[in-house]
Amino acid sequence: MRVRYAETDKMGVVYYANYLVWFEVGRTDLLRAAGWSYREMEADGYALPVIEVQCAYRQPARYDDDLEVRTDGSLVSPLRVEFVYEIVRSADQVTLATGRTIHASLDREGRPCRLPERVRALLQAESSG
Numbered sequence: 001m002r003v004r005y006a007e008t009d010k011m012g013v014v015y016y017a018n019y020l021v022w023f024e025v026g027r028t029d030l031l032r033a034a035g036w037s038y039r040e041m042e043a044d045g046y047a048l049p050v051i052e053v054q055c056a057y058r059q060p061a062r063y064d065d066d067l068e069v070r071t072d073g074s075l076v077s078p079l080r081v082e083f084v085y086e087i088v089r090s091a092d093q094v095t096l097a098t099g100r101t102i103h104a105s106l107d108r109e110g111r112p113c114r115l116p117e118r119v120r121a122l123l124q125a126e127s128s129g
Contacts, residue, residue, distance in 0.1 A: 003062065026085050046113070
């Protein structure tokens, strides 16, 4: 993705909260690449709300930087999943930020439930490959 002007402050540096948006892009793209979008997952009765987030900022991203969001996932428990992220500037492969999010698996009524088999299979494939 390319940093847009609206994502920066007056100095052309990316506003910190945008990294969390990019984390979301990374995890939704990971699921989509596995053949299951967030929209389909929710239509099937599952939700994965964020219950914990962490981000470490190493260097600033700036206006017009081309960035790559590297995302991996792993099972934390039968009811929780963790995604880890690395934001890398494409031009020089410098890591600008790293982070993680932990998600609970909820059913249609908002009650905890086992992670969908499709998500478990994807994450097991990620951790073994």
